[in-house]
Amino acid sequence: MSHLLHLDSSARSASFSRELSARFADAWRAANPGAAYTYRDVAADPVPPIGQAWTEICDALLQAGITDPAGYASVVKTPEQREAWTVVEPLLAELLAADVVLIGAPMYNFSIPATLKLWIDQVTFPKMSLAGKAFVVAGARGGTYLPGTPREPVDHHERYLRDFFAGHYDVRDVTFLHSELTNALVDPRLSPRDPDRIASREQALLGAEKAGREV
Numbered sequence: 001m002s003h004l005l006h007l008d009s010s011a012r013s014a015s016f017s018r019e020l021s022a023r024f025a026d027a028w029r030a031a032n033p034g035a036a037y038t039y040r041d042v043a044a045d046p047v048p049p050i051g052q053a054w055t056e057i058c059d060a061l062l063q064a065g066i067t068d069p070a071g072y073a074s075v076v077k078t079p080e081q082r083e084a085w086t087v088v089e090p091l092l093a094e095l096l097a098a099d100v101v102l103i104g105a106p107m108y109n110f111s112i113p114a115t116l117k118l119w120i121d122q123v124t125f126p127k128m129s130l131a132g133k134a135f136v137v138a139g140a141r142g143g144t145y146l147p148g149t150p151r152e153p154v155d156h157h158e159r160y161l162r163d164f165f166a167g168h169y170d171v172r173d174v175t176f177l178h179s180e181l182t183n184a185l186v187d188p189r190l191s192p193r194d195p196d197r198i199a200s201r202e203q204a205l206l207g208a209e210k211a212g213r214e215v
Contacts, residue, residue, distance in 0.1 A: 027212025
């Protein structure tokens with residue numbers, strides 16, 4: 001049975017990234033009736049930061065040469081490590097169970113929300129591979145960072161996630177959907193670009209619906 005893990009990370013309860021991720025999730029669930037679906041909002045229910053005990057687990061995995069997640073718990077020894085593992089275990093189980101991982105990820109300060117980075121840190125271990133899973137990122141950016149635009153060089157949002165998925169998870173099957181120029185709604189300097197914002201949003205929503213039927 002297919003399984004979709006759906007994460008949202010926007011600090012806004014009504015946001016463009018949430019709108020996009022919901023559109024994908026609705027289309028995916030309609031195309032996969034009866035499939036499993038797990039939702040986690042890491043903004044409303046933040047994941048705690050990693051600590052010393054988490055780093056000790058990573059070190060022990062490296063020393064033992066354990067790369068299969070099924071063996072991770074075997075290196076958890078101390079009370080502090082067991083406490084850290086109680087945070088990791090349910091998050092990692094959700095990730096491993098999923099065939100498709102959908103992440104609502106707005107751009108904050110040229111990168112991703114801190115709440116999303118906290119989740120990433122908790123579920124990433126040395127030399128782990130999630131090859132075979134499909135990842136979808138539903139993004140929203142206040143300006144535009146498309147290829148050829150002046151701000152393309154400071155896009156540490158899509159570039160970071162693309163590099164991370166490939167470098168740490170061995171995943172290159174990633175679909176990015178972006179609603180651009182969202183600040184045209186509130187920034188007078190960008191208000192002349194509002195038609196571009198509307199067009200970007202509509203294109204992203206159509207892309208999310210199409211991807212949801214196909215991924």
